[in-house]
Amino acid sequence: MRLGVSLRQTEDELTRNMLASTASQVNCVNGTNGDNPTELTKEDVDEVVKALLGADAHMFLSGISGEDKFGTAPVRNAYFALASTDLSGSLSNVAGFIHQSQYPSQDKVLDSEWGAVGNLRFLLSSIGSKTASSSANGNDVYNVFCVAKEAYACVEQDGASAQFIYRPAVYSGPLAQNVTIGYKFAEVPRILNDAWVSNLRCTLS
Amino acid sequence: MSYGTIIQQGRFTADGSSKNLSIRSDFDWIKVYNETAIIQAVANLGAEFYFQRGMTNGRGMVNTKLGAVANDPMSLGQIAASSGFTLLDTSGNPLSASVAITAATDVVRPIVSTGSTAGVVAGSIVRLSSMTGQEDLSGYDFAVDTIVTDTSFRLAAALATAPGAAATAGNYRVVNFDPLFYPRHRFITNITQAANAVVTVSVPSGYKVGQEVRVVVPTTSQAGTSDFGMVEINGLVGTVTAVDDTLATQTVTLDIDSSAFTAFTFPTAAKAAVALSKAMLVPVGIDTATAIAQSQDLLSDATDNQGLIGVKLAAGNLAPAGNANDVIYWVAGKSFSVDNQ
DSSP, rough: HHHHHHHHHHHHHHHHHHHHHHHOEOOOOOOOOSSSSSOOOOHHHHHHHHHHHHHHHHOOOOOOOOOTTTOOOOOBBEEEEEEGGGGGHHHHTTTOEEGGGGGGGGGGOOEEEEEEEEEEEEEEEEEEETTOOSSSSHHHHHEEEOOOOSSEEEEEEOOOOOEEEEEEEGGGGTTTTOEEEEEEEEEEEEOOOOGGGGEEEEOOO | OSSEEEEEEEEEOOOOSOEEEEEEEEEOOEEEEEEEHHTSSSSSEEEEEEEEBBBTTOOOOOEEEEEEEETTEEEEEEOOOTTTEEEEESSSSBOOOEEEEEEEEESSEEEESSSSTTTTOTTOOOEEEETTTTTGTTTOEEEEEEEEEETTEEEEEEOOSSOSSOOEEEEEEEEOOOOOEEEEOOEEEEEEEESSSSEESSSSOOOOEEEEEEEEEOOTTSSSSSSSSSSSGTTTTEEEEEEEEEETTOEEEESOOTTTTTOOOOOOOOTTOOOOOEEEEEEEOOOHHHHHHTTTTTTTTEEEEOHHHHHHHEOTTTTTTTTTOOEEEEEOOOOOOOOOO
């Protein structure tokens, strides 16, 4: 892996693990796959959105207005749902799912965005969170972190934010044979308001 | 640091449970000396232990002092499976292999029958799944006690109500380490109706007095009513006034008056036949006034990455973490080259 990618993914993994350890959980219960939690459904999304709205949580994104373009649909204002790329197939089966290719305006699509269900826009990552063998039937459980604005933060210590350090060979010794490259950082991810983040747990459909 | 050197050493007094050693730079070999066993008055205790890369994970070698007085002979042997040194890297999968459950009793502290208790000691955490007859316990993590070797163990935390039926089959996996960040959420098995609600959790919480937690009790289900009873407490934030992490007690006392609330019930297997969420405690911060009054650390609620690279020492007569009150020394090192063929 490229070292710069490793640096940013490590930051993401720490935040992911903090949310998995400390955020409140709610199981998807409206699916039909016979497991607990079930697969993701529109009803489960609506329950989480209702809870975030009830906590006066602010949404990240405003909506995308409908346009007269074939096959597109308006997109609601939304919270973020951070999840694993393993859920890409399951999401397509959720009632009301709008793939990002169907947004009326493509310049509003985020890099990692897969699509939207109700008031959640799903951002998928290969390092998205899952808890091994944790469902009632022993299957992996996927943690979908539904987050509002300022639900959590990454606190960086003064002078210890991420540094990418390259040392040319001249520093290695009299024969200048080796270069070194590495990174370091010291930061702490932290939930700021527990009512503004919810871990919606689901299994695959 | 040059290789071929001792990189870390230390000492601890055993408490009768397994011990995790954090060795950040990793290690290639480790020696453990049980000083109490060496000067023992009791015969046949493991005194000296050794493990190096290439040996079977979970085992190692043990020198057992055969007699009860000085200069008695030592006997070298292999440590029993899962009773020695287990490599730890908390960035990996915390679960061991799945083991079959053959039965579980229908009482508030179910006794779980299994053909193998390898790696299970008092205080171990197990994750239950596919519990036929006790679907309400599937997906939960439980600390266990009362282990009968290769026969059974008991779920240590008392449920508010028995599962509703005996289990006839299922699976468990040992959870070798907690989620990475402290303070962690915990699943609720019971809440008392009292002026200060006492919450029992399935795994000891690790919370400190003064910390604040939000109580989450699902208020609805597919049947339309709560599976857990005490819906009035859902969403309330309470300050922790007492913590008892003793195995089989595992309680957190809150400054929430639940005396007039509906009684808490643990969902029955019949209710869990359809999917449901779990009741849980979610740490949210700290009440500084209470923490100061109780002489507690004001930052005890700080989000703390407790990940480690190191080794878990198993406890027991012939295991490196010894028995309660044993004084144990250890030294770990790194080799210049490891050539395991």
